[in-house]
Amino acid sequence: MIPFLDLKAQYTSIKSEVDAAVLGVLASAQYVLGEEVARFEQEFASYCRVEHAIAVNTGTSALHLALLAAGVGPGDEVITVPFTFVATVSAICYTGATPVFVDIEPTTFTMDPAKLEAAITPRTKAIMPVHLYGQMADMDTIMEIAELYGIAVIEDACQAHGAGYKGQRAGSIGMAGCFSFYPGKNLGACGEAGMIVTNNAAEAQAMRMMRDWGQSRRYEHLVKGFNYRMDAIQGAVLRVKLRHLDAWTDARRAHAARYSELLRGLETALTPVEAAGRRHVYHIYAVRCRDRENLHRSLTEAGIQAGFHYPIPVHLQAAHQDLGHRAGDFPFAEEASRTLLSLPIYPEMTAEQIGQVAAVMEQDVYAS
Incomplete structure (x- = not known):
């Protein structure tokens, strides 16, 4: 697991x-x-x-x-x-x-x-x-x-x-x-x-x-x-x-770089982008998927936990219907909510674990 x-x-x-x-x-x-x-x-x-x-x-x-x-x-x-x-x-x-x-x-x-x-x-x-x-x-x-x-x-x-x-x-x-x-x-x-x-x-x-x-x-x-x-x-x-946060952040960034390196060979992969001038600390490492549900299922069957952050954008939540928004109002937010899958990432992860996640993904197909 x-x-x-x-x-x-x-x-x-x-x-x-x-x-x-x-x-x-x-x-x-x-x-x-x-x-x-x-x-x-x-x-x-x-x-x-x-x-x-x-x-x-x-x-x-x-x-x-x-x-x-x-x-x-x-x-x-x-x-x-x-x-x-x-x-x-x-x-x-x-x-x-x-x-x-x-x-x-x-x-x-x-x-x-x-x-x-x-x-x-x-x-x-x-x-x-x-x-x-x-x-x-x-x-x-x-x-x-x-x-x-x-x-x-x-x-x-x-x-x-x-x-x-x-x-x-x-x-x-x-x-x-x-x-x-x-x-x-x-x-x-x-x-x-x-x-x-x-x-x-x-x-x-x-x-x-x-x-x-x-x-x-x-x-x-x-x-x-x-x-x-x-x-x-x-x-x-x-x-x-x-006192440990900077070391943990360095580990997260190293894990994210390793993920991106392993997934770069997949033509259909879309890994996170660190914009110029910014230092990403990778609280979440999210990849964009064509068939997110299928990939999530494959990871789960392999004993790998993954998550959705966030599957319903706030403007489409029932609790905020009073704001009067509809599907299509914010297309990029809605696309992100449909396609992003969060992979395991934490400082204590090993290179072997990251390799296992990437290997399962290599057997699947995902894209933007």
């Missing part, structure tokens, strides 16, 4: 460090926020090359608070993409704003800046590009358009820990960047956790209050807030894992 992701192998490789960190929190009896979370905030801010980091309980909460800090509320519009995990859009809806979609680029699967300006209206309050699968969107063009219209940019970097764009880290370019530490992410907690990063001190302070019931200090509630606090065990575990 080749799993899609092997969290047990990751834990085994750093077990002594993780166990010590967790036991330290238990001994301190400081279970919510506290010193471990504060230190992780400092370390993650440094990693992202920003001034401030605000730890929260999920990536969705991070997106929600960043939008609120940007002043997004009822009657506003936020532009994003339909090819993403539904949390991107849910966070917009939490504020009372309306999600407005633009299609993706067909090669990077990130926001197509050429379609962005046409989607802007007087109600547009923010733009939320998604750094999908571990590759950043075309941030120069997006920022140029946003600055022209005076619109805030919030990076959904929930899949892009350590990804790069022309030497800049994911989350450091827009007004704020939002990360998820869901266990399967490149930097994953032992449970749920998230983070917002920003260079704006006032907005950082506002988000710190909102995550903790709007308190400036205990029992003084200056604004309406939420219970979005990170627990200390997650902060401690993530501090340990952050």
Whole structure:
């Protein structure tokens, strides 16, 4: 069996460090926020090359608070993409704003800046590009358009820990960047956790209050807030894992290069593209398939786990029928949802395992 992701192998490789960190929190009896979370905030801010980091309980909460800090509320519009995990859009809806979609680029699967300006209206309050699968969107063009219209940019970097764009880290370019530490992410907690990063001190302070019931200090509630606090065990575990993230990223990139090398000989293969000036961290290694279901079946029969990210774009989800979209509205997003298959990729994979996956694919036929 080749799993899609092997969290047990990751834990085994750093077990002594993780166990010590967790036991330290238990001994301190400081279970919510506290010193471990504060230190992780400092370390993650440094990693992202920003001034401030605000730890929260999920990536969705991070997106929600960043939008609120940007002043997004009822009657506003936020532009994003339909090819993403539904949390991107849910966070917009939490504020009372309306999600407005633009299609993706067909090669990077990130926001197509050429379609962005046409989607802007007087109600547009923010733009939320998604750094999908571990590759950043075309941030120069997006920022140029946003600055022209005076619109805030919030990076959904929930899949892009350590990804790069022309030497800049994911989350450091827009007004704020939002990360998820869901266990399967490149930097994953032992449970749920998230983070917002920003260079704006006032907005950082506002988000710190909102995550903790709007308190400036205990029992003084200056604004309406939420219970979005990170627990200390997650902060401690993530501090340990952050020290290994660059090595894990190097391994992912090496595995992706090996996959692409092995699959290049197949005339019908379409492997992921790393755009010029970007550093892909391969949270997902997705190939485009002519007959995805057949290939998925072949891999499953060979004991290889593969997945679909994401088989139904958000604009066609039943939960968002109220937005009024139909099939055909965003053709590249819809094509990606029909044709992409995610192959196993994680730092602990071996060259032999990658070869086994490629060998099964070589016996099958897939194409764009």
